[in-house]
Amino acid sequence: MPKVTLINPDDSRIDLDVEVGDSIMRAATAAGIEGIVGDCGGGMSCATCHVVVLDDAYLAKTPEMSLTEDQMLDFTAMEREPNSRLSCQLVMSEEMDGMVVRVADPQL
Ligand code: FES
Incomplete structure (x- = not known):
């Protein structure tokens, strides 16, 4: 199963198994990872x-950003960065295996 590494605000790292077709948000919340809240369930x-x-090469392998995601990223608690994404929209593929993401802080 492909893996994603999450870097928490305290710099600890979590290697997370994410099934192909599942979002990183769903896998993270199912695993009880506190830094990913996912209040709306992916809506x-x-x-x-x-x-x-963290890596542009991996960003290019992620699903294309929709207009709605782009607009929502302007309302995140932590200011948006060039490689910001909503993890509910990062639907896992084999190509994304090994991707590293930093968890935003704060989320609320
Ligand atoms: S879970 Fe709500 S925007 Fe991603």
Whole structure:
């Protein structure tokens, strides 16, 4: 199963198994990872699943950003960065195996 590494605000790292077709947000909340809140369940209305993809090469392998995601990223608690994404929209593929993301702080 492909893996994503999450870097928490305290710099601790978590290697997370994410099934192909599942979102990083769903896998993270199912695993009880506190930094990913995911209040709206993936409906792109809460922006509490904000992450920053650390490597441009991996960012290019992620699903294309929709207009709604782009707009929601302007309302995140932590200011948006160039590689910011909503992890509920990062649907896992084999190509994304090994991706590293930083968990936004704060999320609320
Ligand atoms: S879970 Fe709400 S925007 Fe991603």
